[in-house]
Amino acid sequence: MADPSTSPSLTRPSVLEARELIKGFVHHTPTLTNATLDSLASTPLGNRDGDEKVEGRKSASPKIRLYFKCENLQRIGAFKIRGAFHALERLKREPGWEEGGGRERGVVTHSSGNHAQALALAARTNSIPAHIVMPSISAKPKIAATKGYGANVVFSGSTSVEREAVVMKVIEKTGARLVPPYDHPDIVLGQGTLGLELQEDARDIIAAAAGADSKNHEAIPAERGFRAPITTPNLPEKKRTSPGLDAILAPCGGGGMLSGVALSCEGTGIRVFGCEPWFEGADDAKRGYESGQRVEAVSTLTVADGLRTPVGKVPWGIIYERRLVAGFYSVSEEEIIAALRLIYERFKMVVEPSAAVPLAVALFNEDFRSLVEREGGEDGWDVGIVLSGGNVSLEALGTLFAPKEG
Amino acid sequence: MADPSTSPSLTRPSVLEARELIKGFVHHTPTLTNATLDSLASTPLGNRDGDEKVEGRKSASPKIRLYFKCENLQRIGAFKIRGAFHALERLKREPGWEEGGGRERGVVTHSSGNHAQALALAARTNSIPAHIVMPSISAKPKIAATKGYGANVVFSGSTSVEREAVVMKVIEKTGARLVPPYDHPDIVLGQGTLGLELQEDARDIIAAAAGADSKNHEAIPAERGFRAPITTPNLPEKKRTSPGLDAILAPCGGGGMLSGVALSCEGTGIRVFGCEPWFEGADDAKRGYESGQRVEAVSTLTVADGLRTPVGKVPWGIIYERRLVAGFYSVSEEEIIAALRLIYERFKMVVEPSAAVPLAVALFNEDFRSLVEREGGEDGWDVGIVLSGGNVSLEALGTLFAPKEG
Incomplete structure (x- = not known):
């Protein structure tokens, strides 16, 4: 983001x-x-x-x-696709992001809903890797759809604390930028x-x-x-x-x-x-x-x-x-x-x-x-x-x- | 028709x-x-x-x-509404129909599907009475929808012979014109x-x-x-x-x-x-x-x-x-x-x-x-x-x- x-x-x-x-x-x-x-x-x-x-x-x-x-x-x-594409367009325009290897590091979010698929599709369209943290108990079709858009799905526990911990790990490991679902x-x-x-x-x-x-x-x-x-x-x-x-x-x-x-x-x-x-x-x-x-x-x-x-x-x-x-x-x-x-x-x-x-x-x-x-x-x-x-x-x-x- | x-x-x-x-x-x-x-x-x-x-x-x-x-x-x-409205517009233009009291006599069809509702709505819009013959075993929501458009629903048996017999009776009694669902x-x-x-x-x-x-x-x-x-x-x-x-x-x-x-x-x-x-x-x-x-x-x-x-x-x-x-x-x-x-x-x-x-x-x-x-x-x-x-x-x-x- x-x-x-x-x-x-x-x-x-x-x-x-x-x-x-x-x-x-x-x-x-x-x-x-x-x-x-x-x-x-x-x-x-x-x-x-x-x-x-x-x-x-x-x-x-x-x-x-x-x-x-x-x-x-x-x-x-x-509608979530609108915010996801806009977030990536803005990210691409952030001074230093591209030069600093931002594109290769990709983006990350936690969502089991529409934002997951939105970010996955927007990232794929921009050839940017996307890591999506989803509770392992998520409905199978949602996991399949998110993977279908080319995202790397990472599983977590279902509480928000567990999910955020996994997001932090992904960021540490990959340097991916967080794209939150609404608070930005x-x-x-x-x-x-x-x-x-x-x-x-x-x-x-x-x-x-x-x-x-x-x-x-x-x-x-x-x-x-x-x-x-x-x-x-x-x-x-x-x-x-x-x-x-x-x-x-x-x-x-x-x-x-x-x-x-x-x-x-x-x-x-x-x-x-x-x-x-x-x-x-x-x-x-x-x-x-x-x-x-x-x-x-x-x-x-x-x-x-x-x-x-x-x-x-x-x-x-x-x-x-x-x-x-x-x-x-x-x-x-x-x-x-x-x-x-x-x-x-x-x-x-x-x-x-x-x-x-x-x-x-x-x-x-x-x-x-x-x-x-x-x-x-x-x-x-x-x-x-x-x-x-x-x-x-x-x-x-x-x-x-x-x-x-x- | x-x-x-x-x-x-x-x-x-x-x-x-x-x-x-x-x-x-x-x-x-x-x-x-x-x-x-x-x-x-x-x-x-x-x-x-x-x-x-x-x-x-x-x-x-x-x-x-x-x-x-x-x-x-x-x-x-x-799509059935298209044919129903067109049939009525043509009927209104048939020489002698209006003068012969056609409008008061109304129209009749047998249908338990979309044609029933289509004719009912087209007739109501034209202030023409519509008699719709439906098998008495028809689904209740379909009967209700057809009545909801102001049609007179007449029940019959479910074979085509039984349905057509009831249509003939309605025609004899009211002088209504038959509007078939497709063969016209x-x-x-x-x-x-x-x-x-x-x-x-x-x-x-x-x-x-x-x-x-x-x-x-x-x-x-x-x-x-x-x-x-x-x-x-x-x-x-x-x-x-x-x-x-x-x-x-x-x-x-x-x-x-x-x-x-x-x-x-x-x-x-x-x-x-x-x-x-x-x-x-x-x-x-x-x-x-x-x-x-x-x-x-x-x-x-x-x-x-x-x-x-x-x-x-x-x-x-x-x-x-x-x-x-x-x-x-x-x-x-x-x-x-x-x-x-x-x-x-x-x-x-x-x-x-x-x-x-x-x-x-x-x-x-x-x-x-x-x-x-x-x-x-x-x-x-x-x-x-x-x-x-x-x-x-x-x-x-x-x-x-x-x-x-x-």
């Missing part, structure tokens, strides 16, 4: 620069819309098919149009590039739909992504001069992506919210944000396994100290699974459980929905949703959704 | 006309690419990870670039519109990738869909003046979509192939095509449940009599499931088993692969793949992919 002191400032222009550096290596993933999910999000809780009636309480009645950034279609199946400016700036694409794509889709409306009162699907306003029930198009997103909902684990997206929105007026599970205290960022004190350790087995990590220090500075994230919302395990089911059944996308958390907030979190009702009024809100990744085994899905016995 | 004698001629210009008629009602779905699947398709059988070695036989070694037409992202989750010119022309979009999108993606290559030798993802040539191993871009598809692989059940796609390619030089399962004789179109005699009855329980139907008469005229389909390929159940798994795990798309059949042909059928090797040579082929639909229950998926016991 490049010495953080050589990293660019944590600003929107730096995210734009990061985009230039990685654009030959990552996909501009599609931003898609879905009329059924818009309609559900715009129907009060308790009025939807299959809902239990909520007695004695009036549910919020927001108008919500959703724009899904499909990072499940990204290379290696997750270069990673944050790389992940933030998805926020730029989402903003631009949503603007294009909104403009195309508005143009179609004014032309013939029939909706013509937009060129990039699509909307089907014909059957979107009772969702008035927003009248304004500069159409674009009102908000983005992004999942928050270590906070690298959330804080990068927040940087990408700085000065645009788009509000960025973090989304977490609350099961077993997985809502560490929310609790920290509300108490003013970063929560440094979390132990949770939430189904959203990508979000079991506490927020890192660098992301925290952006999220909380600079207040570039407008707030946090959390959801239950049942709400995450319900959103996951809708993404599969109605949106036809394969995503991992973590990626369903923002949609769960839009559909089920009454605090968020009240905010949209209050502030969006009759026009409603255009809300970007980050579908962060799609790496889930079919066996795990099978277990999650197998028919109930009896 | 409009009287077939009032239907337009079965030609490419009629498909273009159909597109104009339905364009406010259906999505222009995305066409996407995937480097991993390109690479697998361009690796000989026996040389892939996990392949069994094929002894004593040299596997074909084609170069294949795939362009996936994502009709799983279409409204109601399948208006349906064929409607489904063919996806072929036009696929041709155009593929051309754009190929041109964008070629432009990026010539500019800086780095691949910039195309604006619509994406390619990642940087890591596509050893796939030389084709050199030619007019880039576009060489072939389209489409699944074949009743043949409405396959024959429509064939019409959309007439005169373009793009070869269209039908893809079928062979389990229990599901390859009826292939057998018919080779013997010169349409097979009129099939009884199969192939996992590709959308393809259990024999080819209809109208499609047959296009497919066989006019030879607008260049040939058929069939695959095993195991090959279909392997392709389905790859679409989920590597392409992150939810599709129904029928939609995986064309990819199974591209990956596993040695006859097809030898053809591409022979005719595509070093340049290889650009092959369109129709992902026909994504309507599969998570419970069914869970059963298909649940971890094996023991």
